Amino acid sequence: MMLARVADSLYWIGRYVERAEHISRLSDVMLTATLDQNDAAVVVAQVALASIGGDEDEIEGVGYDAVHSLVFERDNQGSVGTSLARARENARQVRDQITTEMWERLNMLYLRVTDPRAEDAFNSHSSAFLNEIIADLHLFKGAADATMSHGEGWRFLLLGVYLERAQLIARLLEVCFGDRAAAKPLNDYRTQMSVLRMACALEPYLRIYTAEIQPQRMLEFLLFDEDFPRSIRFSTERIEEHLTSLARRDQYYEGAEPDRLAARLSARLKFADMDDEAQGAGPLLAAVVSECSRIHHAIYETFVAYPLEERLPA
């Protein structure tokens, strides 16, 4: 049992933290790719920006400016700075519910990124700067895992993380393999590596499929791998697990909407057969994105913004 507002904040901390990490990683991959002056760099930047809703037509001189905006621009709703500020603001609102270790990690990271000197640090060592953010966010999640009770609040935090992750990876895959992807075939080795790096999947992929990177295997790996923590299947299974556990605590719980939706999505990924998906991965990926958004709304209707009439004592 916890305050609905607190659950809401914890859920959003999870989402913002995951978003900040993903954007930082995307930015780093883009910057690394642009070190080589070739076509692959442009494709990589287009894939990255398109996957987070950027305008792919506007990116002619891709690189530094685009990345700078992704990291610092406070007007940019999806920037790392904005996400961290929001995660931290939510953490401040539930300061009594998270552990000191988690708070200090997030607060320190926020102070570092919003410090006026942060842009200088970014200008001189961009990659190091971005990797430090990623490392700090890993420390935050590690602190959550190691110090916070693995109860209700922790589950809401992780629901946020995995829902955000499933949607971000699904969007990335949509850009590479979805219906609109035909224009940019992933046939270049460097592009393929970059896409795997964006999902933090390069090394785990190589361990299974070796260095023979094939687009179809990339897709299957990121969609269906059972053990890789950034595959969509892995994420949806965690979402299902956390929602099932949360549902058990709720005496008013009847509709079972969020965990029904989550179980259905998770089963679809678990038992999918790529050969059946004759028309390509597009419909499946679109379904992942829209189902995640339905789960998000169902979580709200069940745990956070439920109609009071149903819950009042008789």
Add this chain to the structure above:
Amino acid sequence: MKAVGSSANVAQTQNSPTSLFPADAFYSPGRSYDEMFAADGAVRDHYAALQARMTTLSPTELADRQRTLEHSFLLQGITFTVYGAEATTERIIPTDLFPRIIPAAEWAKIEAGLTQRVKALNLFLTDIYGEQKILADGVAPRELILGAPSYRREMRGLFVPHNTYVNVSGADLIRDEAGEFAVLEDNLRVPSGVSYMLANREAAKRTFPGTYRTANVRPVERYPDLLLATLKSLVADWRPNPQVVVMTPGVYNSAYYEHAYLARLMGTPLVEGRDLLVHDNMVYMRTTVGLRRVDVIYRRVDDDFIDPLTFRRDSGLGSAGLFNAYRAGNVVIANAPGTGVADDKAVYAYTPEIIRYYLSEEPILPIIETFLCREPKQLSHVLANLDKFVVKAVGASGGYGMLVGPHATAAERAEFADRIKADPENYIAQPTIQLSTAPCLVDGRIEPRHIDLRPFVLAGQRVVVTPGALTRVALKRGSLVVNSSQGGGSKDTWVLAEGNVAP
């Protein structure tokens, strides 16, 4: 032990500045009572150990420790937010690394004096919201009490558990030039600062571990636990596992850190008005598994804002119907609404009489002589001697709306005199008291700064004075205003245990 100079031990008087450090720092408390040095320049016994430690530290080491201290506050988020046009920034309340030390005998008197005051003021509140004997007996003027803006007619005749209206208070004490403690304000509404007391203690333990260990300092760490016990003691017997919550105005309140801190250390939910819901005169909070009954609300929201149906209609911080649930006895609100009338700045002048009236005892702690501008004779005396008085608006707090006569220009005084004449009932005047001073690290030098003392008192079934306090520091040289909203800082306060002479 004498103050140690750069090369030799030198006994010094106040006239020749006491050199405390090898550096070119001079320490001269002036005519105020200094916490560390007696008038002849000798170090007071209870400060000897700390002074010995201080003299071994170079200015660089001190600056280092100060930085570490401030960094740890920033990291913990012990900050208040300053809102600007472009960006919001967060500042820590400046914290000084030298603790202020109070010997056991002095503390015993403070403890007895505060217990006496809280008991008397709770009896007073019970009376004025009940039978009003004190008004019938003419000890306190009826129009002053019943006409005070903080008097809540809504509270007349209501049941209040144990008749303790004030459950949490934090009086402001000062030391006059003779070194005697006196009560300056009672702060019976929603006093803050207790989190700074606890955070300062954590920091001081790290800054002067050796000195702390040998000094035999009384612990303050049990405060959250005692607060929870006090709050639970207010609940009716038939609610065996009462749900206690802390109610905050929200994250934008300057004391939000403290609200979250207390909720965390008590293990209770931190709620905002929007989390609460009143149905059939029961208070519920919205949780992830539906509505849960709330038994005790430790509210950090002012009376005016707790219930838009009863008090201010434009309040978005409260919960509609909360006061009706309180009236029905289904929820406890601590402190009770309406306690403000007992710490009204004009009622303050009557507190010695209130203590005598209810307890038949002499006040243990004196108050500051107070002139009520509502009385024509006293008004003319105040206006004639404006350069000697501190004049305060009755309804204001936090150092706003006051005039410090000796530090004001003639024009400021004339302007303030007009304000007093226009609305004399709204003002009181007190002689300017030179608060005591204590050594503080300011820009790398150790200098005397004026300080006060805010101990915290809990009252439920019984009254408990926490053996510690928040010492607030006026960081500007010579300034007597210690409020954090006016650029004040704070330092840790060590109350020494009984039988501790010189550590």
